[in-house]
Amino acid sequence: MTGPSSLRLAAWLLLAASPALLSMEVGPLSVSWAAAGGGLVLLGLGAIRLTRGRWLSAPFLMLLLSTAGMAAGLLIDGHLQGRETLSGLCLSVPGSFHANLLRHWDILRATHLAMLAGGMGTVAAIEARHHLASSVRCRKAVCGRMGFNLMCNGAMLGGMLLGSWLGPALASRFQWAWGMPSMISMMVVGMVWGMAGSMSLYRLAYALLDARPAGRPLRGPI
Numbered sequence: 063m064t065g066p067s068s069l070r071l072a073a074w075l076l077l078a079a080s081p082a083l084l085s086m087e088v089g090p091l092s093v094s095w096a097a098a099g100g101g102l103v104l105l106g107l108g109a110i111r112l113t114r115g116r117w118l119s120a121p122f123l124m125l126l127l128s129t130a131g132m133a134a135g136l137l138i139d140g141h142l143q144g145r146e147t148l149s150g151l152c153l154s155v156p157g158s159f160h161a162n163l164l165r166h167w168d169i170l171r172a173t174h175l176a177m178l179a180g181g182m183g184t185v186a187a188i189e190a191r192h193h194l195a196s197s198v199r200c201r202k203a204v205c206g207r208m209g210f211n212l213m214c215n216g217a218m219l220g221g222m223l224l225g226s227w228l229g230p231a232l233a234s235r236f237q238w239a240w241g242m243p244s245m246i247s248m249m250v251v252g253m254v255w256g257m258a259g260s261m262s263l264y265r266l267a268y269a270l271l272d273a274r275p276a277g278r279p280l281r282g283p284i
Contacts, residue, residue, distance in 0.1 A: 073122055078104050080129045081250045084136060085243035088148055094238050099247035106254035113261040121214070121257055124184040128218060128253060131180025135173035136246070143169055152226075152245040162227045174219060177253070181215040214260045221256025222249040 081099030085091040091099075110121050140148060151169050166174065225248035232248070233240035 073126060077107060077122075077125055077129065077254070081247035084129070084133050084250055085246045088136070088140065088145065088242040088246060091243040091247060092239060094236070095244045095247050098232075099251055102251045103254050106251070106258045109255075109258040110261055113258070113265050120184060121261060123187065124181050124211070124214060125218075125254060125257055127180035127183050127187075128177045128215075129180070129250065131176035131178070131183075132173055132222075132250070132253070135176030136170070138172035138176070139170050142172070149242050152229075152240060152242050159223070159227050163223050166223060166226065174222070177222070178215050178219060181218060182211060184211060210264065213264070214257055217256035217260035218253040219256070221252035221254070221259070223252070225249050225252025225255075 078100045081103060082091050082096040085095075085099075107122075147169060151165060226245050229245055229248035230240050232238075233244065238244070
């Protein structure tokens, strides 16, 4: 297997294992949740692959950096809040999506902020790679990439919250135990599918506007 192929395989395996790996920070994850989380992440990566057209591109880099940020933030929250407080978050009675958002912001603040910081780091990595000049056209390209990056980060954050909100219903449906490890797993799944959803919406909007030159494949700003 060639170097680039090995790198792509390693990135996909790392992302697929991320629900179980991040959950280990707060406790053991059941086999059922690990399999479900890994499978849903792989499906989400496949959806991103269909919209992006390349196996390892900026969206995958954003996911890797966001996952790393989420892991670092989770360690900080665990130290500041304590295991008991984190466990109480997922054991509280599910309320509205807004109430869930407020609880997460209060207890998992570093987790969400570090995830966003990791995603925004994608812009810096891309700009360092391209070495864009400071012309008007290039500044517009930079703004376009940053705007799309912000949209993707917002979608990933929303997906994390949605995953943790819908997790208890999924646990009840399949009679799986629900706890902090499984909630973290669903947050990772939601983050990946948030990215997949934002990529699909961007492609749809780009196609409807028909802004691309004839014969040029659809490509995002990142």
